[in-house]
Amino acid sequence: MKISKIFITHLHADHVMGLVGLIQSMKLNGRTQLLEIFVPKDTIVYMKQLFSIPYFSADFDIHVIEVFDEKIEFDGYWIRPFPVSHGVPAIGYVFAANDSRGKFNKKLCDELGIKGEMFNLLEKNGKIEVNGREISIDEVTGKNRKGKKIVYTGDTEKIEAFPEEAYHCDVLIHDSTFISQEDKKETYHSTVKEACEVAQLLSAKKLVLTHISQRYETKEVEEESKKYCENAIVAEDFLEITL
Ligand SMILES: [Zn+2]
Structure with a gap:
């Protein structure tokens, strides 16, 4: 596994x-x-x-x-837990891939005579000598590519204190248990409207509504979300999203 x-x-x-x-x-x-x-x-x-x-x-x-709230680095990616509000010890997570270097500028590499095995050496050492000239990898690659970022709140009522790393995420997966405040009562969960507000606060590119109460049909939740944001979808089991 x-x-x-x-x-x-x-x-x-x-x-x-x-x-x-x-x-x-x-x-x-x-x-x-x-x-x-x-x-x-x-x-x-x-x-x-x-x-x-x-x-x-x-x-x-x-x-x-x-x-609790410490950033933890792994091989190629990192996480940043953050406290949420759910009446019990509860955290959300920012999951993010590390930034990666930009693509090789093919034309420039050709002009400088970089070819074949040289690319691997350049990758490994960060520089290479070609025709008596030292070339660094930064000279022949484009801008760094930002690692994709996913924020998952877990169960929570609406919170507004997010770590800096949560902003401008590619996907926000947010508790959206209820449609109305009446149904929500005093529970530590969020409404669809609140999830949309948080997505706007974080400038999330996409919002995934999850933990939906079984009392609602998916269609109702979709319609509710359309009132507040255009980039929301309703989660379902085994849903896959390409970033
Ligand atoms: Zn819970």
Whole structure:
């Protein structure tokens, strides 16, 4: 299985009960690779309780790591957890790919005599000597390409304090449990309108509405979102989006 890390927003049952079954399936499939599970601060004790269910075991290491609002770098990407408001310890995440260098300027490379294996050397060393002249990779590549960025709020009522990294995201996945304030009452969830407002606040390129109450039809949610923003879609199981 390709999954190496799991990011948990909070420990309500509908967000973590699937973990036990998933881990047991990993075991059945012969997994040996380490699994890292990131959870909000002060919740490790509940994770231990979750894994104390009868007959639960895994033949691989599981590291449960508490996070709060620190940026964490991985190979090629980074995450930035941030606190949300859900009545229990809860966080959202900014997930982002690192910026990558711009494309080679083919024409310029041709003119300078860079060809074949030289591209690999240039990539590896950041510079290369051609015809007695040292050329740096920056001279022959375009502007850096910004890494794509996804913000996932998890369950939350509307918040306005987001980390700087959350702004100008490519996709915002936001709690949109309710359509009306009447239905929402005092719950720690958001309405579709509030999700749209947050998308505007963050200048998100696309908004994905999720955690929709079963009392609504998808069409109703779509119609509600169209009143406030044009770039929203309603999430569904196994939805894939190309960025
Ligand atoms: Zn919840």
